[in-house]
Amino acid sequence: xxxxxxxxxxxxxxxxxxxxxxxxxxxxxxxxxxxxxxxxxxxxxxxxxxxxxxxxxxxxxxxxxxxxxxxxxxxxxxxxxxxxxxxxxxxxxxxxxxxxxxxxxxxxxxxxxxxxxxxxxxxxxxxxxxxxxxxxxxxxxxxxxxxxxxxxxxxxxxxxxxxxxxxxxxxxxxxxxxxxxxxxxxxxxxxxxxxxxxxxxxxxxxxxxxxxxxxxxxxxxx
Amino acid sequence: xxxxxxxxxxxxxxxxxxxxxxxxxxxxxxxxxxxxxxxxxxxxxxxxxxxxxxxxxxxxxxxxxxxxxxxxxxxxxxxxxxxxxxxxxxxxxxxxxxxxxxxxxxxxxxxxxxxxxxxxxxxxxxxxxxxxxxxxxxxxxxxxxxxxxxxxxxxxxxxxxxxxxxxxxxxxxxxxxxxxxxxxxxxxxxxxxxxxxxxxxxxxxxxxxxxxxxxxxxxxxxxxxxxxxxxxxxxxxxxxxxxxxxxxxxxxxxxxxxxxxxxxxxxxxxx
Numbered sequence: 001x002x003x004x005x006x007x008x009x010x011x012x013x014x015x016x017x018x019x020x021x022x023x024x025x026x027x028x029x030x031x032x033x034x035x036x037x038x039x040x041x042x043x044x045x046x047x048x049x050x051x052x053x054x055x056x057x058x059x060x061x062x063x064x065x066x067x068x069x070x071x072x073x074x075x076x077x078x079x080x081x082x083x084x085x086x087x088x089x090x091x092x093x094x095x096x097x098x099x100x101x102x103x104x105x106x107x108x109x110x111x112x113x114x115x116x117x118x119x120x121x122x123x124x125x126x127x128x129x130x131x132x133x134x135x136x137x138x139x140x141x142x143x144x145x146x147x148x149x150x151x152x153x154x155x156x157x158x159x160x161x162x163x164x165x166x167x168x169x170x171x172x173x174x175x176x177x178x179x180x181x182x183x184x185x186x187x188x189x190x191x192x193x194x195x196x197x198x199x200x201x202x203x204x205x206x207x208x209x210x211x212x213x214x215x216x217x218x219x220x221x222x
Numbered sequence: 223x224x225x226x227x228x229x230x231x232x233x234x235x236x237x238x239x240x241x242x243x244x245x246x247x248x249x250x251x252x253x254x255x256x257x258x259x260x261x262x263x264x265x266x267x268x269x270x271x272x273x274x275x276x277x278x279x280x281x282x283x284x285x286x287x288x289x290x291x292x293x294x295x296x297x298x299x300x301x302x303x304x305x306x307x308x309x310x311x312x313x314x315x316x317x318x319x320x321x322x323x324x325x326x327x328x329x330x331x332x333x334x335x336x337x338x339x340x341x342x343x344x345x346x347x348x349x350x351x352x353x354x355x356x357x358x359x360x361x362x363x364x365x366x367x368x369x370x371x372x373x374x375x376x377x378x379x380x381x382x383x384x385x386x387x388x389x390x391x392x393x394x395x396x397x398x399x400x401x402x403x404x405x406x407x408x409x410x411x412x413x414x415x416x417x418x419x420x421x422x423x424x425x426x427x428x429x430x431x432x433x434x435x436x437x438x439x440x441x442x443x444x445x446x447x448x449x450x451x452x453x454x455x456x457x458x459x460x461x462x463x464x465x466x467x468x469x470x471x472x473x474x475x476x477x478x479x480x481x482x483x484x485x486x487x488x489x490x491x492x493x
Contacts, residue, residue, distance in 0.1 A: 071462045072455045073418035079435040079451030083261040083444035152328075159331040163422065166439060173333050180337035180346070180426060188341050192334035199329035
């Protein structure tokens with residue numbers, strides 16, 4: 001930077017004040033995309049994992065396929081989807097759901113498989129049917145692993161939303177990219193920090209949710 | 223990029239698609255199906271055009287550039303993470319540091335790092351990309367090196383010490399050979415991740431295969447976008463398969479790493 005140029009600070013409150021509208025729009029776009037993607041992914045992952053557990057052969061296929069799909073870079077996935085699903089929200093959402101799904105299916109499956117066989121036996125002895133067994137015994141026992149998976153999926157989704165910039169729907173990534181194009185350092189920095197903060201807030205919220213859902217885990221620790 | 227008739231018709235087809243989207247109704251579905259096969263056809267046509275493969279911005283040149291950038295980033299990452307991981311593992315401390323690093327790298331979007339570097343004194347283009355990708359290569363290499371060192375049996379270390387080995391010889395002759403499969407697995411994870419990250423370079427005026435996708439999007443040639451996406455995906459999956467095979471061939475039977483350590487799916491960051 002030569003001396004003749006105007007200052008281009010990394011942090012500037014003036015930027016935040018003047019662009020408050022843009023920032024909140026991007027932030028809410030980012031937040032809603034993340035929440036929606038993770039919720040859809042959970043809704044899809046749970047039956048898939050239950051199905052995969054019932055058939056071990058299918059489990060191998062699901063895990064192998066999800067591992068292979070996971071190597072596909074997000075930019076490539078968006079590029080493959082965009083010609084069919086168009087430029088915009090749908091494409092980003094499908095991509096986000098796909099990646100979150102891969103993480104969640106794995107974690108839910110591992111969690112369900114990790115339930116102590118003795119516990120399952122005891123429940124069966126008490127007369128639990130398959131559905132009650134799943135919802136009343138296996139699900140609570142697998143919950144720590146599932147919550148860990150949801151945390152992981154959520155944090156990666158927050159980061160991944162930014163790549164949506166290639167189809168014009170990247171939440172805070174939109175600001176990062178615009179800031180880069182116009183050499184506006186404050187814009188790039190603010191968007192990056194907000195993105196990190198958003199991931200942190202989501203993660204903390206999920207930790208608290210996990211605690212509320214699993215009071216027994218806290219009691220055991222104490 | 224070669225100008226192909228297919229590319230132009232793709233632009234037209236997309237224009238049709240967007241206008242149809244507004245109308246909706248019965249014929250929307252049939253038109254979309256037509257657009258779909260048209261785009262796949264355009265992608266195949268684009269890939270079949272020899273002009274798109276050769277030349278300064280051809281697929282081959284871009285692939286070489288892509289792999290060159292990835293190689294540089296992995297080397298940088300190894301140069302930083304390997305000594306650090308070996309030292310921390312040898313000393314048996316710093317576990318929290320590695321966990322913290324991989325957690326932060328998961329939450330940090332690659333795009334944020336790229337645009338931050340590109341707007342800083344580093345400047346835009348391939349240099350910013352290589353540095354950013356190298357930073358994302360550090361956590362898997364560091365974590366695996368550290369884990370591999372920690373997993374070396376304490377009895378073996380004890381025996382080596384009892385034989386009078388000094389700290390350095392213990393490290394080089396006992397710990398590193400035993401930890402090598404896990405370390406190599408970390409480098410492999412990092413390499414695949416870097417190759418998958420480098421396509422984003424095109425967004426900050428860098429090179430590599432992402433350029434095909436970016437140019438296609440900018441000029442609304444969706445056949446080219448699809449072709450670029452497939453090329454990037456194929457490159458990543460081929461590298462993953464190649465490295466997995468190499469690892470299987472090179473690792474002696476008696477010291478194969480446990481799968482959980484070999485492939486930390488969780489430890490990947492967004493790209």
